[in-house]
Amino acid sequence: MKRMAAAGGFAWTDAELEPIRPAVERLLDALERLESLPLEDLEPTTQYRVF
Amino acid sequence: MADLVWTSMADLGRMIATKEVSPVEVVRAHLERITALDARLRAYITVAADAALQAARAAEADLMAGKVAGPLHGVPWAPKDLYSTKGIRTTGGSKILADSVPTRDSTVVARLAGAGAIVLGKLNMHEFAYGPEGLNAHYGDARNPWDSSVHRATGGSSSGSGAAVAAGLAPGSLGSDTGGSIRIPCSLCGITGIKPTYGRVSRAGVLPLSWSMDHVGPMTRTARDSALMLGAIAGYDPSDPTTSVLPVPDYATALTGEVKGLRVGLLRAHFTDIAAPEVRAAVETAARQLEGAGAIVDDVNLTHVVHVGPASTAIIASEALAYHAAWMRTRSQDYQPDVRERLRVGAFISGAHYLRAQQLRGLVRSEIDAALARRDVLLAPATPIPAPALGERETMLGDGQSDVRSALIRLTRVFNFSGHPAGSAPCGFTASGLPIGLQLVGRPFDEATVLRVLDAYQRITDWHTRRPPVA
Numbered sequence: 001m002k003r004m005a006a007a008g009g010f011a012w013t014d015a016e017l018e019p020i021r022p023a024v025e026r027l028l029d030a031l032e033r034l035e036s037l038p039l040e041d042l043e044p045t046t047q048y049r050v051f
Numbered sequence: 052m053a054d055l056v057w058t059s060m061a062d063l064g065r066m067i068a069t070k071e072v073s074p075v076e077v078v079r080a081h082l083e084r085i086t087a088l089d090a091r092l093r094a095y096i097t098v099a100a101d102a103a104l105q106a107a108r109a110a111e112a113d114l115m116a117g118k119v120a121g122p123l124h125g126v127p128w129a130p131k132d133l134y135s136t137k138g139i140r141t142t143g144g145s146k147i148l149a150d151s152v153p154t155r156d157s158t159v160v161a162r163l164a165g166a167g168a169i170v171l172g173k174l175n176m177h178e179f180a181y182g183p184e185g186l187n188a189h190y191g192d193a194r195n196p197w198d199s200s201v202h203r204a205t206g207g208s209s210s211g212s213g214a215a216v217a218a219g220l221a222p223g224s225l226g227s228d229t230g231g232s233i234r235i236p237c238s239l240c241g242i243t244g245i246k247p248t249y250g251r252v253s254r255a256g257v258l259p260l261s262w263s264m265d266h267v268g269p270m271t272r273t274a275r276d277s278a279l280m281l282g283a284i285a286g287y288d289p290s291d292p293t294t295s296v297l298p299v300p301d302y303a304t305a306l307t308g309e310v311k312g313l314r315v316g317l318l319r320a321h322f323t324d325i326a327a328p329e330v331r332a333a334v335e336t337a338a339r340q341l342e343g344a345g346a347i348v349d350d351v352n353l354t355h356v357v358h359v360g361p362a363s364t365a366i367i368a369s370e371a372l373a374y375h376a377a378w379m380r381t382r383s384q385d386y387q388p389d390v391r392e393r394l395r396v397g398a399f400i401s402g403a404h405y406l407r408a409q410q411l412r413g414l415v416r417s418e419i420d421a422a423l424a425r426r427d428v429l430l431a432p433a434t435p436i437p438a439p440a441l442g443e444r445e446t447m448l449g450d451g452q453s454d455v456r457s458a459l460i461r462l463t464r465v466f467n468f469s470g471h472p473a474g475s476a477p478c479g480f481t482a483s484g485l486p487i488g489l490q491l492v493g494r495p496f497d498e499a500t501v502l503r504v505l506d507a508y509q510r511i512t513d514w515h516t517r518r519p520p521v522a
Contacts, residue, residue: 001399020392028404034362044412
């Protein structure tokens with residue numbers, strides 16, 4: 001996590017990152033489950049458009 | 052004089068226009084109430100007493116000269132402290148922006164000023180709008196006025212807006228809503244509000260949390276007042292490229308009180324059915340009351356909403372960190388701990404995850420559109436629980452134990468994700484006296500129908516007229 005944060009330009013310590021580890025792991029697990037949804041033909045909906 | 056603080060914005064505007072009351076009297080009554088109660092409620096971060104009185108005198112002079120800007124002429128209000136206000140500091144509820152004084156108004160503040168409305172001050176909020184409880188380590192936690200013994204959450208992030216409007220410290224406010232930050236405090240504080248369709252109201256000059264999920268909207272005590280405020284702020288703004296060019300209807304005229312033949316879908320699975328028993332009962336009763344008024348009510352289920360939680364977290368965390376990246380590199384110690392931790396999570400979401408989450412929005416939006424193809428509005432609780440005590444971390448829902456934060460945003464964030472308009476109004480009270488809020492969801496850009504149903508509901512119930520014990 002420290003290396004990933006550093007790659008993003010954030011010099012956070014292990015002690016600072018450890019409290020968020022469970023939340024990050026739960027989130028990434030849940031995001032992996034999105035792979036099973038029928039999303040192949042859908043454009044990402046960033047909503048930046050004028051109706 | 053005391054009654055002026057409980058008078059609706061619509062009635063204040065009418066009384067001012069007919070010279071039954073002076074804008075100066077109205078502003079002064081609210082300032083006196085703020086002085087009396089705000090040390091306890093912590094609804095305001097900044098009170099702009101001198102500027103408000105000066106504006107009230109100018110509104111009075113205009114009135115005497117025969118110039119009335121509109122139905123909000125001389126009517127006070129207060130924005131959440133993330134709207135830029137010229138000459139009044141805009142902190143975002145943060146230490147980082149504690150001394151930031153904008154040189155111009157945000158679009159919506161300027162539009163309300165053009166409509167004659169008067170800013171009383173700036174309202175408390177969860178720091179940088181990143182939390183549904185309404186916590187603020189820098190300016191104090193706003194207090195829910197419905198419990199005078201236990202310090203309960205107002206809900207957030209528009210916490211001061213919820214407390215101020217509920218307790219008569221302002222007749223109306225503008226909140227912002229990224230995962231429910233208008234509807235959650237409306238539900239927990241017993242007031243009325245609406246998150247409009249994404250693109251209906253300009254966000255220019257509003258501190259962002261998540262560009263593709265942020266919405267701006269009114270928080271008031273009645274649906275009619277929300278209609279008045281929304282009418283003043285809605286519409287295309289060249290400073291916000293996401294705003295729609297669609298014409299803005301006259302929302303006040305849409306409030307016919309009529310719901311006969313209107314089709315209402317009661318959201319069951321993952322919404323009403325998982326709410327606390329008293330919340331579920333109140334929303335089911337509201338459905339029957341609308342049915343009694345002539346609406347046609349049926350049950351409806353949405354399936355893809357179970358994936359909205361992680362997907363919306365991925366989007367908000369990514370976009371929020373993008374906005375806060377520079378400060379998170381140099382001033383992370385100046386954020387309150389919960390916000391700092393949420394921002395850090397954004398560093399671990401890949402571009403692929405972000406775009407996968409954005410793809411899901413299309414799927415969820417299509418499912419909600421399909422449900423609304425045969426119905427005019429969808430009905431659900433706004434929050435599955437009433438106001439939790441501050442520090443309460445766990446709660447029980449119909450499908451198991453949940454942390455309080457997740458429970459608060461669970462029923463609202465779906466419609467930030469999809470962009471549909473969604474309003475909230477009080478629909479009952481728990482046995483212990485805490486408000487319960489319903490949520491009505493409409494078709495894209497059909498805020499008028501949402502407001503019409505909320506207003507019709509308020510004509511046959513009196514929940515919105517009750518006053519909290521702290522007040």
